[in-house]
Amino acid sequence: MTIDIPFMWTAFKEIIKALPVTMMLTLIPLFVGFFIGIVVALIRVYKVKGLLAIANGYVSFLRGTPIIMHVMLIYFGFPLLIDAVAAKLGISVQTQLIPISTFVLTALSLSAGAYLSEVIRSGILSIPKGQVEAAYSVGMNTFQTMVRIILPQALAQSIPNFTNIFVGFLHTSSIAFLVSQKELTGAANIVASTNLKFLEAYIAAGIIYWLVTILVEGLSSLVEKRATSYMRGGVR
Amino acid sequence: MIYLQGIKKSFRNQEVLKGINLTIEKGKVVTILGPSGSGKSTLLRCINFLEKPDEGVVQIGDVRVVAEKANKKDIMALRKQSAMVFQHYNLFAHKTVLENVMEGLIVAKKMKKAEARQRSEQVLERVGLSDKLNYFPSQLSGGQQQRVGIARALALNPEVILFDEPTSALDPELVGEVLAVIKDIAKEGITMLIVTHEMQFAREVSDQVLFMDGGVIVEKGSPMEIFTNPREERTRKFLKRISGGLPVHWIQKTAY
Numbered sequence: 473m474t475i476d477i478p479f480m481w482t483a484f485k486e487i488i489k490a491l492p493v494t495m496m497l498t499l500i501p502l503f504v505g506f507f508i509g510i511v512v513a514l515i516r517v518y519k520v521k522g523l524l525a526i527a528n529g530y531v532s533f534l535r536g537t538p539i540i541m542h543v544m545l546i547y548f549g550f551p552l553l554i555d556a557v558a559a560k561l562g563i564s565v566q567t568q569l570i571p572i573s574t575f576v577l578t579a580l581s582l583s584a585g586a587y588l589s590e591v592i593r594s595g596i597l598s599i600p601k602g603q604v605e606a607a608y609s610v611g612m613n614t615f616q617t618m619v620r621i622i623l624p625q626a627l628a629q630s631i632p633n634f635t636n637i638f639v640g641f642l643h644t645s646s647i648a649f650l651v652s653q654k655e656l657t658g659a660a661n662i663v664a665s666t667n668l669k670f671l672e673a674y675i676a677a678g679i680i681y682w683l684v685t686i687l688v689e690g691l692s693s694l695v696e697k698r699a700t701s702y703m704r705g706g707v708r
Numbered sequence: 709m710i711y712l713q714g715i716k717k718s719f720r721n722q723e724v725l726k727g728i729n730l731t732i733e734k735g736k737v738v739t740i741l742g743p744s745g746s747g748k749s750t751l752l753r754c755i756n757f758l759e760k761p762d763e764g765v766v767q768i769g770d771v772r773v774v775a776e777k778a779n780k781k782d783i784m785a786l787r788k789q790s791a792m793v794f795q796h797y798n799l800f801a802h803k804t805v806l807e808n809v810m811e812g813l814i815v816a817k818k819m820k821k822a823e824a825r826q827r828s829e830q831v832l833e834r835v836g837l838s839d840k841l842n843y844f845p846s847q848l849s850g851g852q853q854q855r856v857g858i859a860r861a862l863a864l865n866p867e868v869i870l871f872d873e874p875t876s877a878l879d880p881e882l883v884g885e886v887l888a889v890i891k892d893i894a895k896e897g898i899t900m901l902i903v904t905h906e907m908q909f910a911r912e913v914s915d916q917v918l919f920m921d922g923g924v925i926v927e928k929g930s931p932m933e934i935f936t937n938p939r940e941e942r943t944r945k946f947l948k949r950i951s952g953g954l955p956v957h958w959i960q961k962t963a964y
């Protein structure tokens with residue numbers, strides 16, 4: 473067996489053009505998921521009546537099933553749902569015109585929301601109760617205490633966990649190629665399909681994932697060091 | 709002024725406060741003594757509703773709250789009348805010394821930032837921390853952290869400051885600096901309610917001493933009365949025990 477190194481380089485240059493798509497399929501779900509995650513985490517921390525059961529069920533189901541299932545369920549299920557609703561309302565929607573990426577992004581956002589809510593919730597729970605009592609004792613209300621005292625510390629301490637989730641979702645975005653999204657993995661497939669040098673193409677794609685991962689991990693540890701310097705006695 | 713009437717509190721089936729009545733006049737310094745588990749912390753925490761009493765009336769200044777009918781607004785109003793100094797300091801870990809003191813002024817009292825800063829710097833100077841304004845709590849000794857805790861409370865200029873064993877978590881050599889600060893502000897005429905195990909300090913600083921046991925106030929009186937001539941057997945036993953096996957007359961002597 474020989475490895476065609478020059479082709480690997482060609483493939484690399486071709487595949488990396490799909491990096492923006494991969495980044496979009498990673499960052500948008502994480503961004504949307506972050507807000508879902510905060511809301512879900514707060515519902516669970518404060519045990520909000522009526523919403524608690526829904527929040528628990530959401531997290532339990534999405535973390536209890538593979539992410540590829542979410543993509544498939546939304547990809548096949550959403551059009552049916554939209555058709556049904558449209559029929560009821562007596563309007564016509566051409567579901568086949570909805571871009572596939574919308575389905576993928578929706579599915580990944582919902583998954584990210586579930587995972588991020590757990591990260592945020594455990595961050596919130598790690599803040600000593602004494603600080604909350606101190607905030608109340610100086611006359612702050614529940615909302616002020618959450619926004620000014622708890623969340624800043626909870627989020628700063630969660631940076632390593634956020635990074636893990638980012639890396640996980642960066643890699644998971646590759647499943648979008650199953651529904652023909654031309655992201656890194658999809659691009660590798662296409663590049664190789666001309667000469668069937670799949671191994672070279674996948675090695676090239678793997679290196680790109682790896683480089684992005686290393687870059688993000690390095691960045692994250694820098695940011696974390698700054699954000700949590702208060703804990704180690706770093707002077708401002 | 710603090711006025712408590714019929715404060716009761718149970719945790720599960722255990723009645724921790726069995727109907728506390730207490731009036732403290734403005735400007736008085738009152739210490740609470742009592743064995744572990746007697747309900748001292750719970751009483752203090754009921755006064756600012758960190759624990760909600762099951763029954764009773766809490767009044768601080770002119771804010772009066774009836775426990776059974778207390779809503780969020782009442783509780784917020786009551787909390788703004790008091791401030792608390794905690795055994796474990798409970799400083800905001802992500803905020804500097806100065807920010808810790810400013811936080812309540814800006815957020816709860818809606819004070820302008822410049823004014824809050826000025827007031828905070830003043831109070832921090834008072835507790836001897838002018839050179840530590842931009843330090844984080846993690847960079848301070850326990851005694852320094854507790855002095856920030858006291859400054860945070862003092863800055864609010866509350867009707868009353870509640871102290872829950874402010875020196876119990878400190879290394880022995882750091883206790884003195886914190887007690888000195890408390891004594892200093894006691895002179896200022898701010899109402900203070902202090903739970904402490906420091907007998908000498910209680911004797912020196914108090915206008916009135918309360919002895920609590922089993923969820924009731926067993927005895928109250930001037931430091932002289934309580935330390936030299938307690939009426940109740942339970943008080944006598946406690947003082948004997950806390951003096952570390954030394955005979956009671958040792959405390960009596962130091963009380964003069």
Ligand SMILES: Nc1ncnc2c1ncn2[C@@H]1O[C@H](COP(=O)(O)OP(=O)(O)OP(=O)(O)O)[C@@H](O)[C@H]1O
Pocket residue numbers: 719720724742743744745746747748749750751
């Ligand atoms: N949140 C709580 N849940 C259940 N029980 C509690 C709670 N807080 C206090 N208690 C119980 O109430 C009783 C009184 O506690 P409290 O902390 O008021 O005592 P204390 O007089 O402050 O004691 P110490 O001198 O040890 O601080 C104890 O038996 C304690 O176990």
Ligand SMILES: [Mg+2]
Pocket residue numbers: 748749750872873
């Ligand atoms: Mg206590």
